[in-house]
Amino acid sequence: MKCLKILVDLDGVTFDFFGPMTDFWNQETGSNIRYDDLINYDLAACYGVTREEFEAVKDRYEAISDQALLPFVGEAFESLSELNAEGHKIVIGTGRKPSLQEMTLRCILSRLPFIDQIHFSKAACIYSNHSGLTKQEICEMLGIDLMIDDFPSEFMEWKIKTTPWLFTQPWNKHAQHEPRGQWPEIMQYVRSLA
Numbered sequence: 454m455k456c457l458k459i460l461v462d463l464d465g466v467t468f469d470f471f472g473p474m475t476d477f478w479n480q481e482t483g484s485n486i487r488y489d490d491l492i493n494y495d496l497a498a499c500y501g502v503t504r505e506e507f508e509a510v511k512d513r514y515e516a517i518s519d520q521a522l523l524p525f526v527g528e529a530f531e532s533l534s535e536l537n538a539e540g541h542k543i544v545i546g547t548g549r550k551p552s553l554q555e556m557t558l559r560c561i562l563s564r565l566p567f568i569d570q571i572h573f574s575k576a577a578c579i580y581s582n583h584s585g586l587t588k589q590e591i592c593e594m595l596g597i598d599l600m601i602d603d604f605p606s607e608f609m610e611w612k613i614k615t616t617p618w619l620f621t622q623p624w625n626k627h628a629q630h631e632p633r634g635q636w637p638e639i640m641q642y643v644r645s646l647a
C-alpha cells in the first residue's frame with residue numbers, strides 16, 4: 454500500500470466547532486439556528502447579526518469552552534486512527550488564532566496522540582489574521598499528498614501537486630470543487646490508491 458502524507462484541517466473536519474458554537478449562540482440569544490442553516494462560513498451572516506455582535510458572543514464562548522470536549526466530526530477519530538495504523542502520516546494544519554494555540558496543542562496531543570506534526574497556518578479564513586505559511590505552502594514544504602479542508606478558499610490558486618479534498622459541510626455545499634466528501638468517502642479514496 455502506498456503510504457500517504459495527509460494534511461487535515463481541524464475545525465469542521467476533525468473537531469466540530471460550529472455545532473457547539475451554534476448551540477451556545479441559541480442559548481445566549483434565544484435563537485433557533487440549526488446546523489444545516491450554517492450555509493455560509495461566516496457565522497455572523499448565518500446568525501443574521503453584525504460581526505461585532507457575533508464576536509462578543511464568540512469571545513464569551515471561547516472563554517468558557519474547552520476544546521478537549523469538542524465532539525469529533527463524524528467518523529474523524531476512527532478514520533484518523535485507521536489511517537495512522539495503515540502507515541499514513543497525519544499532519545494537522547489549522548488557522549487557530551495565537552491565543553488558542555496552546556489549548557489546541559494540548560487538545561490534539563491528548564485526543565490524537567499519533568499525529569505526526571501540527572502546523573498553525575495563515576488561514577484564508579475570515580477569523581484568522583495572524584501571519585505564517587498558507588496551507589498550500591505547508592503542503593509544498595512537507596510534500597503532502599492529500600489536503601483535507603472544509604473551506605474552499607484554501608484551495609484558490611492551487612499550484613502544487615497535493616490533491617485538495619473538500620470536506621463537505623453545509624457551508625460549502627454550493628462550492629464547485631472535486632474531489633469532495635466526508636470521512637467515509639476519504640477512506641474509500643485513500644484505499645483506492647493502494
Ligand SMILES: [Mg+2]
Pocket residue numbers: 462463464465466602603604
Ligand atoms: Mg476548517
